[in-house]
Amino acid sequence: MKQATIDSEHQDADIEALFGSPFIQKMQFDKLKSLLLRLYAAKPFWKDRMDKAGLDPATMSSLDEFSSRMPVMDKAERRKITEECGGAVEMADRTIAVPIEDVVLMAATSGTTGEPTPYPHTTKDIEINSELFSRLARRAGIRRGDRIVHAFGLSMWLAGVPYVQFLQKSGACVLPVGAEAGSERILRTINQFRANVLFGTPSLIEHLIEKAPGIIGAPVSSLGIKTIICAGEPGAGIPEVREKIEQAYGAKLYDHGGSMGLSCDCEIYQGMHHFAEDYYYFELVNPETLEPLPFEHGARGLAVQTSLEHEGMLWVRETFGDIVEVLTEPCACGEAGFRYKVIGRVDDMLKVKGVMVYPAAIEGVIASFAPRVTGEFRIVLTEQPPRVTPPLKVKVEYGEDVPESELALLAKEIEASMRSRLKVSPEITWAKPFSLDRTVGKTQFFERNY
Ligand SMILES: [Zn+2]
Structure with a gap:
């Protein structure tokens, strides 16, 4: 006792x-x-x-x-x-x-x-x-x-x-x-x-x-x-x-x-x-x-x-x-x-060809490429989630010291890493360093174009 x-x-x-x-x-x-x-x-x-x-x-x-x-x-x-x-x-x-x-x-x-x-x-x-x-x-x-x-x-x-x-x-x-x-x-x-x-x-x-x-x-x-x-x-x-x-x-x-x-x-x-x-x-x-x-x-x-x-x-x-x-x-x-x-x-869940993907997991893959990327990104949705018609489109900010001539190769590297870590094939597009909106508070994962 x-x-x-x-x-x-x-x-x-x-x-x-x-x-x-x-x-x-x-x-x-x-x-x-x-x-x-x-x-x-x-x-x-x-x-x-x-x-x-x-x-x-x-x-x-x-x-x-x-x-x-x-x-x-x-x-x-x-x-x-x-x-x-x-x-x-x-x-x-x-x-x-x-x-x-x-x-x-x-x-x-x-x-x-x-x-x-x-x-x-x-x-x-x-x-x-x-x-x-x-x-x-x-x-x-x-x-x-x-x-x-x-x-x-x-x-x-x-x-x-x-x-x-x-x-x-x-x-x-x-x-x-x-x-x-x-x-x-x-x-x-x-x-x-x-x-x-x-x-x-x-x-x-x-x-x-x-x-x-x-x-x-x-x-x-x-x-x-x-x-x-x-x-x-x-x-x-x-x-x-x-x-x-x-x-x-x-x-x-x-x-x-x-x-x-x-x-x-x-x-x-x-x-x-x-x-x-x-x-x-x-x-x-x-x-x-x-x-x-x-x-x-x-x-x-x-x-x-x-x-x-x-x-x-x-x-x-x-x-x-x-x-x-x-x-x-x-x-x-x-x-x-x-x-x-x-x-x-559960609200952020995306389904790409039946594979469940969460933005937080995408964030992890992208962050692993810093400082070649700033870490800021958006998942571009063209239809109501969770369904995503492949490829999954991800807009990523490249790092300040990355020459634009290297971006095509870097996109390929990130795409390959996502394929092996998350089992989805994304399409990476680029945004200039610090061009995406920084929200104080909650992370903004999506750009909704639907
Ligand atoms: Zn412990």
Whole structure:
């Protein structure tokens, strides 16, 4: 039995050492059962959903039974419920575990494709996520006395103000600059406040490398950043992007996913260690049929999440559209539990002659040709994805020092590399160095000409 005097950091380390064990599976099952029983009794939406699925929480006997019966909830279904209910607040009220009045913090996706998806937090959710962010900080070596420049978009995003709040439990000092402030303000703030930790999207972090000499009169290596935490895009998991960022800043780069994933210190990227098996049940399903897939080393599929204790941030077999590969064999770093690599987004998936390709994988191949290319590119679509009639057209920016006479040969090299690494035959066209639009925030993969 644990002593009540053990501090929370040690308790966390104890539970984290048990990840992947039958003990954790039993814990997940017990927590899930009690969650479903509560939802069944208190929320008509969930009672109906369980009744329709033929899932009785009182007699449910395994996690497999849950996975095989309970349907997956995706963005499209959330949108449909929002339309039925008449608004985002009504949708949240219907689908969270507690009365809407218990929500004290509401973040949301921007809703560029329709209604925003709300991320409602209760006081308990903030406590849980703060706990999980202190695990993240401990694993990334972030301590009291460190100063974190937070450069994710602040306004309404889950990774915005909520992250600023969660990160404070680590004991470090957070400077909420936000991506909206722009590169100049971000760079100046790092300098003026001697920040040594930087949170942001990989594309923003890369963008700062280009901007620093013009703004602070020195390369980013002069900033004294020791740790960079990237999220929101798969860039930090791409070896070439990772190497470029680590070398430019002289910092350690971690790939981070929500309140559950962080890469480790291994020299070669091993995916993100899931650091919250006691709070989430993580599954893989087939992205087209949504049927459960075996959870085994190297398996690839659509990630499906169930939160076991959250109230407002309640997910019951929810998918956010990430296609991942799971790695269950032990990692050299010694952390217990499984890892996952984000391969792409189900919305970005392209199908070229039946072969599934993700822009993040194309990014990796192109980045491996730097400095002969800048790394910036666009996939030119002439019809509604995922279908792409071959060849897959990719517009790539060549590097500043590449003479135009060498471009034809370089295009052939990139095409050959994509053929062998991704099993698709692209057609490379060229864009002048720094001619493609640099977005601060999310990477722009597509030029849509349809
Ligand atoms: Zn590891």
